[in-house]
Every structure is written in structure tokens, then in C-alpha cells.
Amino acid sequence: xxxxxxxxxxxxxxxxxxxxxxxxxxxxxxxxxxxxxxxxxxxxxxxxxxxxxxxxxxxxxxxxxxxxxxxxxxxxxxxxxxxxxxxxxxxxxxxxxxxxxxxxxxxxxxxxxxxxxxxxxxxxxxxxxxxxxxxxxxxxxxxxxxxxxxxxxxxxxxxxxxxxxxxxxxxxxxxxxxxxxxxxxxxxxxxxxxxxxxxxxxxxxxxxxxxxxxxxxxxxxxxxxxxxxxxxxxxxxxxxxxxxxxxxxxxxxxxxxxxxxxxxxxxxxxxxxxxxxxxxxxxxxxxxxxxxxxxxxxxxxxxxxxxxxxxxxxxxxxxxxxxxxxxxxxxxxxxxxxxxxxxxxxxxxxxxxxxxxxxxxxxxxxxxxxxxxxxxxxxxxxxxxxxxxxxxxxxxxxxxxxxxx
Amino acid sequence: xxxxxxxxxxxxxxxxxxxxxxxxxxxxxxxxxxxxxxxxxxxxxxxxxxxxxxxxxxxxxxxxxxxxxxxxxxxxxxxxxxxxxxxxxxxxxxxxxxxxxxxxxxxxxxxxxxxxxxxxxxxxxxxxxxxxxxxxxxxxxxxxxxxxxxxxxxxxxxxxxxxxxxxxxxxxxxxxxxxxxxxxxxxxxxxxxxxxxxxxxxxxxxxxxxxxxxxxxxxxxxxxxxxxxxxxxxxxxxxxxxxxxxxxxxxxxxxxxxxxxxxxxxxxxxxxxxxxxxxxxxxxxxxxxxxxxxxxxx
Numbered sequence: 240x241x242x243x244x245x246x247x248x249x250x251x252x253x254x255x256x257x258x259x260x261x262x263x264x265x266x267x268x269x270x271x272x273x274x275x276x277x278x279x280x281x282x283x284x285x286x287x288x289x290x291x292x293x294x295x296x297x298x299x300x301x302x303x304x305x306x307x308x309x310x311x312x313x314x315x316x317x318x319x320x321x322x323x324x325x326x327x328x329x330x331x332x333x334x335x336x337x338x339x340x341x342x343x344x345x346x347x348x349x350x351x352x353x354x355x356x357x358x359x360x361x362x363x364x365x366x367x368x369x370x371x372x373x374x375x376x377x378x379x380x381x382x383x384x385x386x387x388x389x390x391x392x393x394x395x396x397x398x399x400x401x402x403x404x405x406x407x408x409x410x411x412x413x414x415x416x417x418x419x420x421x422x423x424x425x426x427x428x429x430x431x432x433x434x435x436x437x438x439x440x441x442x443x444x445x446x447x448x449x450x451x452x453x454x455x456x457x458x459x460x461x462x463x464x465x466x467x468x469x470x471x472x473x474x475x476x477x478x479x480x481x482x483x484x485x486x487x488x489x490x491x492x493x494x495x496x497x498x499x500x501x502x503x504x505x506x507x508x509x510x511x512x513x514x515x516x517x518x519x520x521x522x523x524x525x526x527x528x529x530x531x532x533x534x535x536x537x538x539x540x541x542x543x544x545x546x547x548x549x550x551x552x553x554x555x556x557x558x559x560x561x562x563x564x565x566x567x568x569x570x571x572x573x574x575x576x577x578x579x580x581x582x583x584x585x586x587x588x589x590x591x592x593x594x595x596x597x598x599x600x601x602x603x604x605x606x607x608x609x610x611x612x613x614x615x616x617x618x619x620x621x622x623x624x625x626x627x628x629x630x631x632x633x634x635x636x637x638x639x640x641x642x643x644x
Numbered sequence: 645x646x647x648x649x650x651x652x653x654x655x656x657x658x659x660x661x662x663x664x665x666x667x668x669x670x671x672x673x674x675x676x677x678x679x680x681x682x683x684x685x686x687x688x689x690x691x692x693x694x695x696x697x698x699x700x701x702x703x704x705x706x707x708x709x710x711x712x713x714x715x716x717x718x719x720x721x722x723x724x725x726x727x728x729x730x731x732x733x734x735x736x737x738x739x740x741x742x743x744x745x746x747x748x749x750x751x752x753x754x755x756x757x758x759x760x761x762x763x764x765x766x767x768x769x770x771x772x773x774x775x776x777x778x779x780x781x782x783x784x785x786x787x788x789x790x791x792x793x794x795x796x797x798x799x800x801x802x803x804x805x806x807x808x809x810x811x812x813x814x815x816x817x818x819x820x821x822x823x824x825x826x827x828x829x830x831x832x833x834x835x836x837x838x839x840x841x842x843x844x845x846x847x848x849x850x851x852x853x854x855x856x857x858x859x860x861x862x863x864x865x866x867x868x869x870x871x872x873x874x875x876x877x878x879x880x881x882x883x884x885x886x887x888x889x890x891x892x893x894x895x896x897x898x899x900x901x902x903x904x905x906x907x908x909x910x911x912x913x914x915x916x917x918x919x920x921x922x923x924x925x926x927x928x929x930x931x932x933x934x935x936x937x938x939x940x941x942x
Contacts, residue, residue: 276766277871278773409915440915447867447876450794451662451908455915458655458791474773475868482778482866483794484785508777 266309267302267568269558270329272322272340272350273365275314277445278474279342281500282547286364287312288540289551290339297559304562308555311335315346317444322346323353330357336568337362339554344368344414344469351380360574362557364550367469367494368418372598373633374641378574381597383557384550385518387415390494391422393603393631394465394516397624398423398492399430403463405437407456410467412441419494420467437461446472449479457488464491474504477513486510497606497620500545509618513608518601519546519587522614523623532586549586553599556582557592590628595635600628654789655912661788663908664901665797668804669863671900673877674884675811675893676855682891682941683828683848685747686739689754691856692878693761698727698860699869700765703774706864713779720861727857728850735849740842758874766871773870782865796866803862807855811893814851824848828891828941883926889936898937902929 271290273283287310294308302308311333315322322341329335330353338354338361341347347366354361355377362381363371369388371380408424410416420439427434437459440452456464468476473493480486487510495501496515521533521543532552536544557577562568564576579594591600606620613619673695680688701723706715734757742749782799785792815821827834827844835841860873867873884903888895903922910921929937 278868280772438915440911440918443919445870445872447870447873448666448863450797450866451659451666451911452915452918454658454662454791454793455655455908455912458653458658458912474775478775478868479866482783482796484783484792488792505775508775 265306267304267306267337267558267562268333268335269308269310269337269339269555270326270333270335271310271312271364272315272325272329272338272346273312274317274342275312276316279317279469281504282342282365282545285500285545285547286339286551286554289536289544289548290364290555291551292536292539292548293552293555293559297555303559304566304568308559315341315343317343317346319343319345319349323349326350326353330354330359335359336570337558339364341366342469344371344418347371348375348414351375351377354379358570360570360577362554364554365547366415368414369422369633370414370418372596373638376596376598376638376642378597381557381577381592381599383554383599384547385601385603386598387418387422387494389422389601389603389632390516391419391424392426392633393605393626394423394492394494394514395426395430396626396631397514397516397605398427398463401463403490404433405435405460405462406465407437407439407459407461407463408465408467409440409442409452409456410465411444411446411469411472413444413469415469416441416444416467416472419469420465423465423467423492442472444469444472447475449476450483453479453483453485457485461489464489466491466493466496468493473501477501477505477509480513481505481508481510486512490514492516495546497604497608498546499543499617500547502608502617502619503543503545506617507610509608511607511609511618514605515608515620516603516605517546517620518603519544519549520604520620520623521545522619523604524587524625526586526588528584528588529586553582553585553590556585593635596638598632598638600632602627603631654791656909657789658791658793659908659912660905661793661801662797663905664804665800665904666907667900667904668800668807669859670880670884670904671804671897672807672855672862673859674881674888674896674900675808676852676859677881678885678888678891678893678896679815679855680849680852681885682893683824684750684845686750686754687882688852689751689878690757690761691754691853691881692874692876693758693765694727694731694853694856695860695877696765696869696871696874697730697761698723698857699776699864699867699873700769700774700860701726701857702861702864703769703776703869706776711777711779713781716776716779716782716865719776719864720858723861724854724857727860728854731853732846732850735846739849740846743842743845758878762871762874773868775868776864778865794866800862807858808897811855815893820844820847880922883923887926887929887936889938889940891941892936892938895936895938895940 298307313325342365344366347363369386372382408420492514496513498517561573561577565572581591603626606623608618609621611619677691702719705719705722709715709718782796785794884899888899906921906925911918
């Protein structure tokens with residue numbers, strides 16, 4: 240019996256080794272860790288779909304360096320420890336060449352720390368903490384989406400022009416929430432010193448009942464509320480705001496409040512008059528490149544592209560063109576190739592992957608939610624103002640200073 | 645700041661009302677849990693999952709009836725009944741066979757059901773959250789003490805005492821209520837007198853689970869119906885039941901009051917750390933009265 244068991248286990252081991260070693264090595268493997276369950280899933284699905292749309296086009300043309308781009312996804316369920324474990328599995332077991340993801344800023348920071356040691360390039364496609372490419376940035380992490388410092392400054396630029404003086408900050412009690420709250424407030428205070436912060440409220444991530452928080456804030460009578468919610472809390476808060484009538488009494492701002500993901504999730508239940516910033520709107524600007532992108536996405540997936548679709552798309556583009564320019568699968572050469580790379584024909588126009596901090600330059604739009612005669616199912620952004628990257632992105636010197644250089 | 649004027653300020657009074665409406669939901673769910681705990685001696689861990697199913701069912705029923713005010717009322721009517729039916733099936737199929745067994749078996753069984761129901765919800769309704777539209781009738785707010793108070797929370801403040809009164813009538817004035825109270829104290833004697841104890845247990849279990857479903861259906865328009873609702877609620881419900889005294893329904897009311905009010909007032913007093921107040925209250929209460937505030941039936 241014992242011999243049989245020993246024999247069987249050796250046989251199994253042999254089988255496993257054969258399977259593992261016969262893994263196809265002639266592809267470029269991208270591992271995407273993201274949250275595909277719960278409220279953030281609405282964003283993450285578009286990242287994959289945008290990535291897939293670009294990848295299919297690239298593969299159809301023969302791939303890169305004679306290899307096809309392959310990708311695999313892992314669900315981290317919005318938990319950083321799970322996300323990190325998934326990233327480790329992708330690198331060690333699946334031997335991915337590139338890592339990408341995730342919507343949770345805390346996970347992104349954890350994975351960023353991991354890839355620094357493993358020397359694998361990591362494209363942060365949807366996490367927005369400014370520490371990712373700022374203070375904790377390094378050679379192996381890139382960001383293909385905007386960060387809280389950028390959004391904060393853009394919002395501050397717009398808010399400084401408005402007459403509000405008494406502010407309240409409220410939001411999700413985690414990395415992103417505090418980052419966007421600080422981002423908006425610090426920049427606003429710098430641009431308009433007369434503003435006052437009456438107080439702050441922080442609730443746990445995934446809080447579902449906002450009524451007691453809203454009534455407490457209204458009792459304090461601020462002029463304007465900076466709502467620092469992330470993927471989980473965005474929609475919930477707007478729903479509670481509409482139900483309690485907050486939107487009519489005190490105006491508030493949320494980063495990406497005007498974007499399609501939130502708009503579609505709420506439908507016509509969304510409140511009007513909510514201020515927001517966003518990096519991508521499929522209907523604005525009405526350029527041929529944007530129209531073509533939106534139409535193609537709609538044809539493939541049956542829905543309008545959200546901002547995360549753009550991030551997924553440009554991630555695939557950077558990966559493909561990076562390896563193409565590097566001329567080899569060597570990761571160091573890849574990084575050198577991607578640094579400073581300029582994409583001219585994206586749906587939002589020209590963008591550059593900055594060499595100093597590996598942050599992509601994106602335009603920012605500021606607007607207010609309102610009903611539209613053209614789109615019957617969701618609110619769109621009105622009074623749109625485009626803020627070009629040069630006006631609101633922190634300079635290379637500022638970023639490198641935070642890294643202590 | 646003058647303490648009296650602070651307490652009577654509109655902000656505090658409004659927050660108290662908001663806290664009371666939260667209390668209503670907590671009480672409805674916790675009373676069901678307390679009922680089951682008192683009579684059947686089962687800590688029903690699946691209670692939170694039934695609450696979640698109630699909320700998801702409310703979403704489906706409301707959609708079937710086209711949303712709006714009819715959809716809402718049908719949801720509040722039908723969702724708890726569906727949850728009660730589900731619990732009846734679970735009870736008759738599996739639970740009743742284990743009443744003779746070790747107590748810990750039933751406890752583990754409810755835990756198993758909690759996990760199964762949790763994933764069942766994910767299978768049937770998917771991982772995305774759902775929103776139950778607030779019917780137009782309840783939308784908006786009315787000014788109370790000069791501050792906006794959501795109309796729906798007002799409605800909950802009316803529903804709460806209604807449910808409490810109906811529950812009190814059932815437990816104290818009906819024959820079944822009296823039998824179940826007797827069974828809570830001494831089930832063997834009740835069986836010896838010739839009453840079908842198993843049927844009593846089934847009835848009480850179904851009523852308790854109906855209350856969980858009702859709580860879920862009522863809370864659906866104001867929160868986002870999502871996976872994970874069960875975990876948050878079951879902890880709160882258990883803390884309330886323990887605070888109030890195991891098996892004591894008035895204890896559940898007291899516990900829910902303490903929990904709901906400390907939660908909403910905590911947010912007002914210390915917004916950054918408001919969420920610790922109810923749990924701090926639990927610690928305080930249990931330090932002074934480890935067996936709960938009111939007499940428990942155990």
C-alpha cells in the first residue's frame with residue numbers, strides 16, 4: 240500500500256512538472272488583478288473590455304515581436320491582502336510578463352511594493368491614490384489613469400472660482416478617500432486662503448446607510464461638501480443625497496460624479512446639480528477619434544464605454560508599443576521604451592507617459608450633472624470645462640520632492 | 645456650550661429621529677432573532693442572510709410589479725412572506741430533525757445555512773449591487789426643527805411601533821404566543837402536557853424569520869442592496885440581543901434603541917470616529933450587566 244502511494248505521488252509530480260513546463264512560452268502574458276464582485280465591479284469590467292478591444296486589434300495585425308498578447312484576470316474582491324496574493328500567484332505560477340490592475344488603491348500600493356522587488360512592470364489601471372506614482376513611485380510602476388493629486392488640483396482650480404467659503408469634507412475611510420479629500424482641500428486652501436474647513440466625517444468603506452451622516456452634516460451648515468467617495472460609495476452616496484434632498488440644499492463634489500459609470504448605475508434616480516471631474520466621457524469632446532472609439536466599443540460590448548475602458552485600452556497600447564520599441568522581451572528595455580512614450584491617436588488626443596514619475600498625462604473635465612434630451616437613461620455632464628494636463632498636473636520637481644530626492 | 649441648549653438644538657433632535665428610524669430596522673430584525681433564541685434556544689446565524697434575502701426579494705418583487713408605489717407595497721408585503729416560506733422549508737426539512745441532538749449542532753447548522761444563503765444570493769442575483777427605487781411618495785424630506793428629515797425615515801418611525809404592537813399581541817394575547825412562552829421556559833413540560841412542541845418551534849421560527857425578511861424589505865430603498873449586508877447586520881443584531889437580554893423582546897427594543905441612538909449621535913459628536921460609539925456602548929453595558937439589561941429567558 241505504501242509503495243503504491245509513493246509510486247502514485249511520483250507519477251502525479253511528474254505529470255504536474257510536464258504540464259507546467261509545457262506552458263506556451265511564445266506569448267506576452269498580462270495578468271490583471273481587479274475587483275470583479277460588488278459595487279467596484281462596474282468599473283473593473285470596462286478595464287478588461289477596453290484592454291481586450293485594443294489587444295484583439297494588435298493580435299489581428301500579428302501581435303508584437305511575433306507573439307500574441309494574452310491576458311488573465313484575478314478577482315481580489317476589493318481586499319488588499321487577497322489582491323497581493325493574487326499578484327504573487329500570477330507572477331510565480333503563471334509567469335506573467337506584465338501586471339495590471341486594480342481599482343483598490345491600497346492593493347495597488349501593496350502590489351507596487353511587490354513588483355519593485357520582483358522587477359516586473361505594473362500598470363495601475365484604475366487606482367487613484369497619488370502616492371502610487373508620487374511618494375511611493377519607482378521604476379517598475381506606471382499609472383494609466385489619473386490620480387488624486389491631479390483630480391484634487393483640477394477640482395480646486397474650478398472651486399476657487401466659485402463663491403463658497405465654508406467647506407465640509409466627508410468620505411470613505413481608506414487610502415483613496417483621504418487622498419482625494421486632502422488633494423482637493425490642500426490645493427484649494429493654497430489657491431484661496433479664505434476658505435474654512437468646518438469639519439470632516441469619515442465612514443467605513445462599503446457603508447450603505449448615509450442618512451445619519453447627511454443629517455449631521457446639514458446641521459453644521461457648510462456651503463459646500465467635498466465628498467471623497469471611491470468605487471463603493473460613489474453611487475450609494477448620490478442615491479442617499481437624492482432621497483434626503485441633499486443635492487437641492489447643499490452642493491457637493493465627487494471625483495467622477497459626472498462620469499457614465501455612476502450615471503448609468505443610478506439612471507434617472509441620480510440627483511442633478513452634482514459637481515464632478517472625470518478624465519473620459521464618451522460624448523465629449525466630440526472628436527472623430529472619440530466617436531470612433533465609442534462606436535467600436537458599443538458594437539463589441541453593447542454599451543457605452545466608461546472611463547475605465549479608456550484606461551484598459553491605453554494600457555494595452557503601452558504594453559504593445561513598449562515591447563515593439565524595445566525590440567525584445569527584456570523588461571528593463573521595455574521600461575526604457577515606455578518612459579516618455581507619446582501616444583498621438585488616443586480617444587482623448589495626445590498623451591505622454593511621463594519619464595520622471597511614470598504618470599500618464601490626461602486631460603480633465605469639470606462639469607455638473609444634468610438631464611439630457613439625447614440620453615434618456617442617465618444624466619450627463621453639462622457646463623463642461625476642459626482643463627489640460629499642463630494646468631493641473633504636479634510638476635516633475637514637485638513629485639520627485641515627495642519621494643525625498 | 646450650555647448642555648441643555650445643545651441637547652435641544654435642531655441638529656441633535658433631528659439626529660435623534662434619524663437614530664430612531666435606524667432603531668426600527670434593528671429592532672425588527674433583532675426581535676426575530678431574540679424570539680428564535682428564546683423559544684428554540686438556537687442562535688440563528690442565518691438571520692442576517694435572511695435579512696439580505698428579504699432585501700433582494702424586495703428588489704425583485706418591486707421590479708416585477710413595475711416599481712413605483714405598487715411595486716414597493718407589494719415588495720414589503722410579499723418579500724417577508726417568501727423569506728418566511730424559505731425558512732419554513734429549511735426548518736421542516738432539516739432543523740426539526742435535530743431538536744433532540746446536541747445544541748451545538750443547531751448552531752453549526754444555522755452557520756452552514758448562513759454561508760449557503762449568502763452564496764445563493766450571489767448565484768441568483770449576481771455580484772453587483774441592486775437599488776430599490778424609493779417610491780415618489782416617500783422621496784424628499786420634510787423640515788423637522790428646521791432641518792430636512794427624510795420622509796421615508798418618518799414612515800419607518802410609524803412602522804416600528806406598529807410592528808412592536810403586533811408582535812406584543814401575538815406573544816401575549818394569542819394561544820400560540822402563550823404556548824411558545826411556556827416552551828421557552830420548559831419545553832419538556834410543554835411536551836408532556838400533550839402539545840406538539842415541534843409545531844410550536846416551527847411557528848416561532850417562521851415568525852422570527854419573517855421579521856428578518858421584513859427588516860430587509862423595509863431597509864431596501866434607503867441602503868444599497870448588496871452582498872455583505874448579512875455580515876454587518878448579524879453582528880449588530882447579536883450584540884443588541886446580548887445587550888438586551890437573551891430571548892427578551894423588550895430587551896431587543898432597548899438594545900436597538902441604545903445601538904441606533906449611539907450610532908447617530910456619535911456621528912454628530914465626533915464625525916471622524918462616530919462608528920465606534922455603539923460598540924463602546926455595548927462594552928459599557930456588558931461591563932455593568934453581563935447577563936444583559938433585562939431578564940433573559942436562558
